[in-house]
Amino acid sequence: MDIYQLLKKDHSKVKDLFKKIKGKTKTAQEPQEDFFSEIEKELHMHMEGEEKLFYPALEQDETMREDILKSYEEHHVVKRIIEDMGKISRDDEKWAAKLIVLKEIVTHHIKEEESGLFKKARKVLNKEQAQEMCNRFEEEKKNVYQMA
Ligand SMILES: [Fe+2]
Numbered sequence: 334m335d336i337y338q339l340l341k342k343d344h345s346k347v348k349d350l351f352k353k354i355k356g357k358t359k360t361a362q363e364p365q366e367d368f369f370s371e372i373e374k375e376l377h378m379h380m381e382g383e384e385k386l387f388y389p390a391l392e393q394d395e396t397m398r399e400d401i402l403k404s405y406e407e408h409h410v411v412k413r414i415i416e417d418m419g420k421i422s423r424d425d426e427k428w429a430a431k432l433i434v435l436k437e438i439v440t441h442h443i444k445e446e447e448s449g450l451f452k453k454a455r456k457v458l459n460k461e462q463a464q465e466m467c468n469r470f471e472e473e474k475k476n477v478y479q480m481a
């Protein structure tokens with residue numbers, strides 16, 4: 334497995350979780366909460382891993398600089414929304430609105446990474462680097478998980 338396959342696997346997991354949360358009605362608050370804490374955990378580990386390993390390996394390349402800077406900013410927005418959601422009650426209608434916006438931004442971000450960023454990254458990282466990064470990414474995720 335290489336880093337792109339691993340990141341795509343993470344992306345699919347998050348997209349599935351968003352689908353599950355959407356299927357829940359307001360009367361089923363509890364499962365919705367479970368899915369949300371899972372989304373929160375998955376996004377946290379994934380973004381930390383990307384910011385520690387994947388993005389730094391690419392950001393110095395001039396063909397990637399702009400995309401990577403934008404990606405950091407999108408992560409920042411995602412973290413900010415999650416942080417805000419933690420401060421308000423889940424019964425608040427703003428919580429549901431924030432969840433929708435979170436989903437929109439994450440979906441957009443995933444699409445851009447998979448359709449554009451990965452393609453460019455393949456020209457910057459060689460096969461060995463992409464495979465080696467995959468192992469390091471798994472390790473990093475475990476560390477982040479333990480700290481969370
Ligand atoms: Fe990302």
Ligand SMILES: [Fe+2]
Nearest residue numbers: 340383443446
């Ligand atoms: Fe990603």
